[in-house]
Each structure stands twice: as structure tokens, then as C-alpha cells.
Amino acid sequence: MRVLITGGAGFIGSHMSTYWAEQGADVIVFDNLTRRGAKHNLDALREKFPTLTHIMGDVRNFDAVSTAMQGVDLVLHLAGQVAVTTSVVNPRSDFEINALGTLNVLEAVRLSKNPPILFNFSTNKVYGHLDYLPVVEQETRYAFDHNLKGITEDYPLDFHSPYGCSKGTGDQYVRDYARIYGLRNVVFRMSCIYGPRQFGIEDQGWLAHFVISALLDRPITIYGNGKQVRDVLFVADLVRAVASAVQNIDHTAGNIYNIGGGLDNSLAVWTEFAPLLEEISGLRIPVRYSEWRPGDQKIYISDTGRAFQDFGWQPTISPREGVRRMTEWIQENLGTIQSYLAASS
Numbered sequence: 001m002r003v004l005i006t007g008g009a010g011f012i013g014s015h016m017s018t019y020w021a022e023q024g025a026d027v028i029v030f031d032n033l034t035r036r037g038a039k040h041n042l043d044a045l046r047e048k049f050p051t052l053t054h055i056m057g058d059v060r061n062f063d064a065v066s067t068a069m070q071g072v073d074l075v076l077h078l079a080g081q082v083a084v085t086t087s088v089v090n091p092r093s094d095f096e097i098n099a100l101g102t103l104n105v106l107e108a109v110r111l112s113k114n115p116p117i118l119f120n121f122s123t124n125k126v127y128g129h130l131d132y133l134p135v136v137e138q139e140t141r142y143a144f145d146h147n148l149k150g151i152t153e154d155y156p157l158d159f160h161s162p163y164g165c166s167k168g169t170g171d172q173y174v175r176d177y178a179r180i181y182g183l184r185n186v187v188f189r190m191s192c193i194y195g196p197r198q199f200g201i202e203d204q205g206w207l208a209h210f211v212i213s214a215l216l217d218r219p220i221t222i223y224g225n226g227k228q229v230r231d232v233l234f235v236a237d238l239v240r241a242v243a244s245a246v247q248n249i250d251h252t253a254g255n256i257y258n259i260g261g262g263l264d265n266s267l268a269v270w271t272e273f274a275p276l277l278e279e280i281s282g283l284r285i286p287v288r289y290s291e292w293r294p295g296d297q298k299i300y301i302s303d304t305g306r307a308f309q310d311f312g313w314q315p316t317i318s319p320r321e322g323v324r325r326m327t328e329w330i331q332e333n334l335g336t337i338q339s340y341l342a343a344s345s
């Protein structure tokens with residue numbers, strides 16, 4: 001089996017590359033290494049899997065994507081511009097990477113002699129702010145009113161921010177190419193994914209960012225009151241979700257799935273996460289509070305029932321266990337992380 005992983009040296013991509021290489025697949029990592037830490041991840045992958053191929057390519061370049069697609073059976077499209085803040089500063093570049101880049105991948109799939117299975121990694125941001133949902137404030141967190149468990153795939157799309165628009169565009173194209181060309185495409189709309197090899201920064205990868213900041217004694221700013229709730233998913237659970245969805249491609253092709261930790265793996269970003277982090281790290285962590293960021297959802301939790309129904313998937317790793325494993329990796333790699341932070345500040 002030949003697996004092409006765009007963004008394969010990134011946080012999620014490096015875990016996908018590891019999994020498929022361990023399954024004996026020929027893995028091709030297509031990554032321009034623009035993300036901080038991607039080079040570090042790639043070096044580690046190459047050391048472990050000397051036969052792994054890296055193409056220093058850009059998804060904005062159709063010819064490069066199309067050449068990389070030769071003889072591929074499975075594509076995991078993870079390359080992307082990943083921060084909302086960056087998309088606001090440079091919406092054109094965000095569009096070209098996320099929307100046009102995804103169209104390039106899709107076209108390369110469509111024009112292949114034997115079109116491979118394609119997984120596209122979208123985001124729950126496509127549902128927008130959801131501010132029409134009644135929310136109640138509890139002691140440590142916000143909660144949905146009326147016993148709502150989470151957001152299903154049937155909620156209306158409402159793209160916010162250039163990032164939301166560019167990811168949403170890719171999401172809809174991938175879905176529609178399955179309908180109109182009969183391709184075996186699957187869309188995962190993901191909540192916050194976390195784990196080792198995540199070089200988290202304030203703008204993206206908040207769990208890793210908080211742990212890194214705490215361990216390096218760097219200031220942490222909480223926007224709003226810290227009771228905002230997110231469902232979080234440990235990256236190994238995501239890798240398992242992809243593997244199961246590939247195995248069940250006859251059921252999953254053409255579908256969209258919300259993939260996240262769900263209600264059982266949800267956390268208030270500071271009022272509940274801080275005590276957990278303090279317990280795991282043994283540190284007392286000071287923070288400063290600032291104004292709410294525009295458009296920050298008070299609560300987002302995915303309902304992953306469709307994934308369970310179609311391919312029997314549900315999360316297995318609790319935030320306590322996942323954060324412990326991620327903290328361990330950050331502690332072991334603190335020097336490298338520190339040098340990346342210094343280089344980019």
C-alpha cells in the first residue's frame with residue numbers, strides 16, 4: 001500500500017506517517033516544512049523509517065501534487081495554514097494554501113488512473129459561533145442548556161474568519177467530489193487534537209501551548225474567564241479513527257464525520273485544565289486575564305455518534321492520561337522547543 005500524507009511532518013501528520021509506516025505501507029510525506037517543528041518531526045521519522053520518502057513540495061503547486069499522486073492508494077490531506085489569526089493577517093495566502101491546495105489534491109485524485117481514497121481534515125470551525133444555542137454558566141464551565149450532548153454533522157454551516165472560509169471551502173469540495181465524481185472521499189471535522197510532537201503556540205494548539213509555557217515559566221494569558229469549554233482528542237485516538245474509517249470505506253466514503261473527544265473528554269480551558277496541569281506537572285501556574293477574543297465560542301463539543309455508528313469509533317484516552325503523555329514528551333524535548341520559540345520570536 002502506498003500512502004501520501006500531505007503535511008506529513010506536522011503534528012498530526014507525523015503520527016499518521018508513523019502509523020502507516022508501521023503497517024508496512026510505503027509512506028510519502030509531502031510537506032514544505034513551513035511549520036515550526038516540522039523539520040524536527042521529519043528527522044525523527046526518517047531515523048525510525050529510513051525508507052520513508054519526503055517530497056519538499058507545496059500543495060499550491062498542482063504539478064508537484066499530481067506527480068506525488070502516482071500509484072498512491074490512500075491520501076491523508078493534512079497540509080494547511082492552521083491559525084485563525086494568521087488567516088486574518090493574510091487571507092490570500094490562507095485561501096491559496098487551504099482552499100486552492102485542497103482543490104489541487106482533489107484534482108490530482110480525480111485525474112489519477114485509479115483514484116485513491118482521500119481523507120480531508122477539516123475543522124469544527126465550519127459550524128461558526130453557534131451563538132444561537134442557549135448556554136448556561138456553571139461553577140467551573142459553560143454548558144449547553146437543554147441537555148444537548150454535542151454538535152452533530154447536521155448543524156448548519158456558518159463559516160467565520162478567513163480560516164473558517166478556506167477550510168470550509170475544502171471541506172465542501174471534498175464532499176461534493178465524492179458525490180459528483182464518485183470518489184472515495186471522507187471528511188473529518190475535528191475538534192482540538194493534542195499530543196506529543198505538537199509545537200503549540202498561542203494561536204494554535206492551546207493545550208500544548210499552555211503546557212510548554214508552564215514548563216518554561218513563560219506568561220500565559222487567558223482570554224475571557226477561562227470557563228470556555230472544548231472537547232479534546234488525544235492524537236492516537238484520531239489515528240485509530242482514520243484506520244477504522246479506511247477499513248470501513250464502503251460505509252464511510254462520501255461522508256462527513258465530527259471527530260473529537262465528545263462530552264466525556266471536554267474541558268474548561270483554564271478553570272478545569274489548570275488544576276489538571278498543576279497536578280501533573282507539580283507546578284503552580286500564574287496567569288493573567290484579558291478581554292474575550294472576538295468570536296470565541298463559549299462552548300464547543302462534538303457529537304461523534306455518526307462515527308460510532310458507521311465505523312465503531314469512539315475516543316478511549318482521557319484528558320488526564322493524554323495530557324500526562326503530552327507533558328512527558330514536552331519535558332523530554334524542552335530544549336528543542338525552546339530553540340524553536342526563540343527562533344520565531
Ligand SMILES: NC(=O)c1ccc[n+]([C@@H]2O[C@H](COP(=O)([O-])OP(=O)(O)OC[C@H]3O[C@@H](n4cnc5c(N)ncnc54)[C@H](O)[C@@H]3O)[C@@H](O)[C@H]2O)c1
Pocket residue numbers: 006007008009010011012013030031032033034035038057058059060077078079080081082097101121122123124167190191192193194205
Ligand atoms: N490540530 C488540531 O487541533 C486541528 C483541528 C482541526 C483541524 N486541523 C487540521 O489538521 C491539519 C493538520 O494540523 P496540525 O495540527 O498537524 O498542523 P501542523 O501545522 O503541525 O501541520 C501542518 C503541516 O503542513 C505543512 N504545510 C503548511 N503549508 C503547506 C503547504 N503549502 N504545502 C505543503 N505543506 C504545507 C506544515 O509544514 C506542517 O508540517 C490542518 O489542515 C489543520 O487545519 C487540526
